[in-house]
Amino acid sequence: MTDNATPHDSAAAPVDAPPAPFAPPAAPPAAPPAAPPAAPPAEGAGENPWAAPGEGFVPFLAPPSPEELAARRTRRRKAALRWSAAALICVLAGTGAAVAVTTPDRTDIPGLATRTDGRYTFPALVLPPLPSGQAAPVENKSRHAADLRHLLLPAPKEAGGSLTPVVFPTPTPTPTPSATATASGSPSGSPSGSPAPTASSTASGSPTASPSGAAPAAGVPAADWVPCDAMAAEQKEPVVLRSLLLRNVCRAATVREWTASDGTRSQIRLLRFGSSVEAWDVFAELRADGAPKDLPGLRPASVQGWDSVRGVDIATRESPVITGQGRTTGYLAYLSAGDIIGVVTMTNARGVEGPAFRQVVTLQSDLLA
Known part of the structure; x- marks a missing residue:
């Protein structure tokens, strides 16, 4: 055997083929070109699916017709x-x-509506006219020249009074007063020339002649001239008060009374003297020892919180509280304003409202100030 291969062996042995060259992956087939957008159908060339049956196609952006506008x-x-x-x-x-x-x-x-506190409804207060050449009083240093009756507080609406402001008559010049005492214990004359009430006064207490020389004008509330010692009969010791009035020469006196719808009776007295010194002497005595018979058990009442009236001194008294509502049955006030003394009394068996008493005293003080 030899090491050389026979041709038969070489022909029969397989021969390795060379590797095929690298080929890239085939690209995906291109998409067919998109068809161009179809043109909108011409007017009347189709049907509007939203149109009512029988209506033609209406373009979406069609302008409104004049009728629609x-x-x-x-x-x-x-x-x-x-x-x-x-x-x-x-x-x-x-x-x-x-x-x-x-x-x-x-x-x-x-x-x-709120519950009333008892105060009354008064007309607008008007000061009376002064005689020609006379000046208004200055605090406690001068005398009042106006008609004493016109300085009284008018009756309120609740007592039948009018709410129309008072219209006073024109004052007339009067002679100088005298200081002669009358038989009734009241000196005659007044600082303004008004004749003082005398024993010839009528049964109602009014003098026969008008102090101003003329009848009161329409709209002036009725007020009576009374003797100066008329209030002495209301005191527990009338002799003492009568002597006091004679000693200090009371010139004139007037009074107004009313009974309101709530049953409260009010009385206001004004007394005129020749000077503020004489008036103060009477005021001091009344403030200390005044004792009306209809108001037993009087005790001092506080005026704290009251509106002060310049030129007017006030001293108040009240009866003990005996009503079930905790109200007193009577109030009393003494006023001193120059040559005039005022006495305010309010009584009611069912009780007097404190605000009503304070109102009456304050308004009367305003007229005297």
């Missing part, structure tokens, strides 16, 4: 008129409600 304007005008009418009705209703609530008094509106 006119209809829109009409609808807008009607809507504006409706809203304007609604707004006007609301304004009128609100205005009417405001007027209905604010025009009447609060106490006349149901649900808003």
Whole structure:
């Protein structure tokens, strides 16, 4: 055997083929070109699926017709008129409600009325005119020249008084007064020339002649001239008060009384003297020892918190509280204003309202200040 291969062996042995060259992956097939968008069909060339049967196609952006524009304007005008009418009705209703609530008094509106504290309704206070050449009083240093009756507080509405402001007659010049005492214990004359009440007075206590020389004008509340010692009969010790009035030469006196709808009886007396010194002497005695018979057990009452009236001194008294509502049955006040002394009395068996007493005293002080 030899090591050389035979041709048969070489021909029969397989021969390795060379590797095939690298080929890239084939690209995907291209998509077919998109078809161009179809043009919108011509008018009348098709049917609108949203149109009513029998209607042709209407372009979506077609401009409104003149009839439609006119209809829109009409609808807008009607809507504006409706809203304007609604707004006007609301304004009128609100205005009417405001007027209905604010025009009447609060106490006349149901649900808003508050319980009264007893105060009265007085007309607007008016100071009486002064005689020609006379000056107004200055605190406690001068005398009052006005008619004493016109310085009285008028009756309130609750006692049948009028709410019309008082109209006073024009004062007339009068002669100088004298200081002669009358038989009744009242000195005659007054600082303004008013004749003092004498024993010739009528049964009602009014003098036969008008102090101002003329009859009171219409609208002036009725007030009586009375003797200076008329209030002495109301005191527990009338002799003491009569002597006091004679010693200090009381010139004139007047009084006003009323009974309110709540049953409270009010009385206001004014007494005129020749000077503030004489008037103060009487005021001091009354403040210390005054004792009306109809008001037993009087005790000092506080005036703390009251509106102060310049030129007027006030001393108040009250009866003990005996009513079931905790109110006193009587109040008394003495006022001193220059040459005039005032005495305010308010009584009621069912109790007197404290605010009403304070109101009457303050308003009367305003007229004397």
